[in-house]
Amino acid sequence: MKINWRSIPWAKNSFAALSAACELSDITLHEVSSPENDITCYSLNSVNEPPHFRDEISDAECITIVGGPHPTACWEEVRQYADYVVIGEGGEYTMPALINMIASGSQILPAGVASKEQVVMPNHSVLLSSYPPFSVVKGGYTEISRGCPFGCGYCQTPRLCGRHMHHRRIDDIERATRVFRDVRFVTPNALAYGSDGIHLRLDKVEQLFKSLTGRRIFFGTFPSEVRPECISDASLHLIESYCANRKVHFGAQSGSNHVLQMLRRGHTAEDVMTAYDCCRDHGLTPIVDYIVGLPYESDDEQRLSVTQMKEISRGGGIVHVHHFTPLPGGTPLAGGTSARSILPDVQRELGRLAQSGKATGSWIDAEVRFFKEHEDQLS
Structure with a gap:
């Protein structure tokens, strides 16, 4: 299963941090300029979300995972066009857990994730020193x-x-x-x-x-x-x-x-x-x-x-x-x-x-x- 990261210039630090966190779970994020199979991940704020990325995510022919300040604030809205929404600051923990859930075929959402059918609110924060700030990808x-x-x-x-x-x-x-x-x-x-x-x-x-x-x-x-x-x-x-x-x-x-x-x-x-x-x-x-x-x-x-x-x-x-x-x-x-x-x-x-x-x-x-x-x- 290929896991992609949608390249967005103002989300470089998020890419670096989440790429490093995913590496700890043997997951590699591949930077792409448009959604690709099997999974494409996005980090959005409240200005860059509408309308370009909203339409792109809605039309994507792959599984989409969306996190960041705007999806956290408006998860009920975002889950209408994205397959999964990561809620809160805990992306370092939540995103690898969600990817592993999808890969295993499980339907049990990790904490801090919303899908079109259900939501499990976050119950954790991130201990920063448990995760490197970056690895191969530098922010x-x-x-x-x-x-x-x-x-x-x-x-x-x-x-x-x-x-x-x-x-x-x-x-x-x-x-x-x-x-x-x-x-x-x-x-x-x-x-x-x-x-x-x-x-x-x-x-x-x-x-x-x-x-x-x-x-x-x-x-x-x-x-x-x-x-x-x-x-x-x-x-x-x-x-x-x-x-x-x-x-x-x-x-x-x-x-x-x-x-x-x-x-x-x-x-x-x-x-x-x-x-x-x-x-x-x-x-x-x-x-x-x-x-x-x-x-x-x-x-x-x-x-x-x-x-x-x-x-x-x-x-x-x-x-x-x-x-x-x-x-x-x-x-x-x-x-x-x-x-x-x-x-x-x-x-x-x-x-x-x-x-x-x-x-x-x-x-x-x-x-x-x-x-x-x-x-x-x-x-």
Whole structure:
């Protein structure tokens, strides 16, 4: 039986991780550009799912297995056109178990799988160090943490991976990254490594850095962004001392305290500016994320975000801006909310920032958020 993986550029890390997990069960995933017999697997998010892949999967003349953030959130919908849906974060365990079930002819679904006839909800999470982050297939990034204790209204992470942070062991990270000269990480909050996500353990972060001697470490930059309240003299001193990046990427999302409170962000607009000032004091360029068009923001609050963006850009920072996209998956902003229009004067100001090289992202086409490579944020 041939097991295929549908090649999708923005799912390379998923391919690397699941390929490595399948190898532990003597299953090889073959990368393909269209569905092929016997089984073809997909990883989809909420932007790339409709309509192209939905139609492709529905018309496929093979068994289809679909996982990822969108199928987890909308499994009842996805199982109408896919044969099997993997639900939740446990793909490393669930996908090999499902493939073995299909190969054996059994009808007993493993936990975390839905078919057209039945569903068995997930009852497990992944112990990261039980699985290699990659093997023959390399994703380019090493996942070191999952989960997030914060419940930001727009974010799927705590709904997909839980609110309890879990981490890959330092010795496993060191062993896995020996194949790289430049080491980059995937994590919801890089500076929370080794901690519960709220009470930082910078001693664990330093132990991680020390284990990677001889390699160029990129930490706190895409795709291992940090939260603004985690930025301090102590945390930036570690990045200065051990890391190659001279940029630090963190999320503001709004310049309005009212909007931040409604989003359940867990920090203030003042925290953002404190983090910005701290980065400048350490000679590091801050890259700061914003979302415009949030359903909670008034016209004045949308302009307040732009005012903060301009202040950051004047001091040498870069802002990364996107138009709000409601995501399914139990996110509080998923049901019945829609993006507000971006004010004409805000559009003009963002355009000026972009022309001067001080703003990146997309506040017009939401798909750019998922499809465009973030090369400008990697160093």
